[in-house]
Amino acid sequence: MTAFLKDIEIQQLAEQHGAPLLVLDCARLQQQYDDLQAALPGVEFFYAVKALPNDAVINTLKQLGAGFDIASSGEIDQVHRQQINPRRTIHTHPIKKDRDIRDALRFGCTTFVVDNIDELKKFRKYRHRVGLLLRVSFRSETAVVDLSRKFGCNPDEALQLIQRAQQMGIHVKGLSFHVGSQSSSADAHVHAIEQCMRIMLQSEVPLSTLDIGGGFPANYDGKTQDINDFCAPIREALSKIPADINIIAEPGRFLVAPAVMSISSVMGKAVRAGTTWYYLDDGVYGSYSGRIFDHATYPIRTLKTGETRSCVLAGPTCDSIDVIAEDIQLPELEIGDLVIGEMMGAYTAATATDFNSLARAKVLVLNEPGQDTLTPALQESLFPQPPELVPATLNTH
Numbered sequence: 001m002t003a004f005l006k007d008i009e010i011q012q013l014a015e016q017h018g019a020p021l022l023v024l025d026c027a028r029l030q031q032q033y034d035d036l037q038a039a040l041p042g043v044e045f046f047y048a049v050k051a052l053p054n055d056a057v058i059n060t061l062k063q064l065g066a067g068f069d070i071a072s073s074g075e076i077d078q079v080h081r082q083q084i085n086p087r088r089t090i091h092t093h094p095i096k097k098d099r100d101i102r103d104a105l106r107f108g109c110t111t112f113v114v115d116n117i118d119e120l121k122k123f124r125k126y127r128h129r130v131g132l133l134l135r136v137s138f139r140s141e142t143a144v145v146d147l148s149r150k151f152g153c154n155p156d157e158a159l160q161l162i163q164r165a166q167q168m169g170i171h172v173k174g175l176s177f178h179v180g181s182q183s184s185s186a187d188a189h190v191h192a193i194e195q196c197m198r199i200m201l202q203s204e205v206p207l208s209t210l211d212i213g214g215g216f217p218a219n220y221d222g223k224t225q226d227i228n229d230f231c232a233p234i235r236e237a238l239s240k241i242p243a244d245i246n247i248i249a250e251p252g253r254f255l256v257a258p259a260v261m262s263i264s265s266v267m268g269k270a271v272r273a274g275t276t277w278y279y280l281d282d283g284v285y286g287s288y289s290g291r292i293f294d295h296a297t298y299p300i301r302t303l304k305t306g307e308t309r310s311c312v313l314a315g316p317t318c319d320s321i322d323v324i325a326e327d328i329q330l331p332e333l334e335i336g337d338l339v340i341g342e343m344m345g346a347y348t349a350a351t352a353t354d355f356n357s358l359a360r361a362k363v364l365v366l367n368e369p370g371q372d373t374l375t376p377a378l379q380e381s382l383f384p385q386p387p388e389l390v391p392a393t394l395n396t397h
């Protein structure tokens with residue numbers, strides 16, 4: 001689990017910056033990237049920017065040699081600002097406006113994803129400038145978020161679509177899939193890899209790239225398989241693929257989820273029907289938006305110890321849906337006490353809103369590569385005693 005800050009440091013950050021906060025640890029992000037690379041050797045990663053579109057995340061992953069999966073003109077603007085080489089980007093949204101395609105081409109991104117004939121036709125006029133990946137749908141029962149219902153052609157339509165593209169003079173260079181986010185088993189990946197390989201072998205058009213998407217699970221519950229074990233069947237399936245095929249992936253969640261911690265504070269409390277409700281200054285319209293959109297349950301704790309009781313944690317808006325956790329066991333809290341959400345990097349800040357005109361959580365960044373100066377005030381605050389942790393950089397965004 002995350003715990004990249006000691007409780008005293010959490011307290012000090014909250015005192016210094018106020019709550020709510022999201023604290024991003026780029027060292028933890030780097031660790032996740034290294035672990036995934038070790039689990040999938042030979043696979044080239046394109047970080048799915050949508051998971052956490054944060055400049056420090058992009059900068060850290062750029063330094064590590066990652067490419068970027070972008071899916072909108074806003075994401076293009078962001079990677080452009082971070083001086084990402086367009087050749088290291090792929091545009092993965094299967095459904096685009098002509099404007100989206102033009103924005104990506106103007107930036108210099110030339111790899112796009114399609115999954116149907118109407119989308120293919122949009123590329124006729126750009127055919128000399130692009131290479132396409134055909135996204136194939138593989139439904140997954142073990143993913144928390146099934147992405148193959150909304151996107152991807154049926155496997156048995158793939159060859160025909162590749163042929164139609166060839167007739168239009170459009171270069172399809174490979175296949176892609178996304179078996180769904182937060183997969184609990186690699187079975188769907190393995191099945192999709194095998195089926196894609198079958199299509200690639202049958203295709204008269206030579207296909208040189210296989211994009212195995214995302215879906216690599218974050219350990220929210222402390223029981224999720226270690227990434228190396230999770231990927232073992234995927235490694236095995238990929239080992240059967242001819243060496244000249246370029247294997248790429250689009251991980252989002254696995255890289256960023258454990259790298260962010262939420263710090264919120266209790267702003268009010270009330271006893272309702274015999275249960276204590278704590279009202280926090282962050283909720284499902286803010287950093288905890290993944291409770292709704294991402295179906296995620298985050299490990300939540302406080303800095304207090306002692307006897308615990310079942311209570312409700314609610315967010316700060318006026319809406320009754322704004323409840324983070326019901327029947328959660330916590331010690332008695334007082335107004336001002338801090339509540340910590342772990343594993344809160346993926347699809348959290350990314351989907352937060354401004355509902356009720358409430359400000360979103362401030363993001364603090366630690367250990368960003370190349371940003372190794374620590375302000376004396378912060379150093380004092382983070383390290384009251386002589387520093388014993390790795391130096392951290394703290395930028396407010």
Ligand SMILES: Cc1ncc(COP(=O)(O)O)c(C=O)c1O
Binds near residue numbers: 147
């Ligand atoms: C096209 C595409 N690629 C990659 C991802 C990232 O997936 P994950 O966060 O499960 O790794 C997503 C998530 O929605 C996606 O839609």
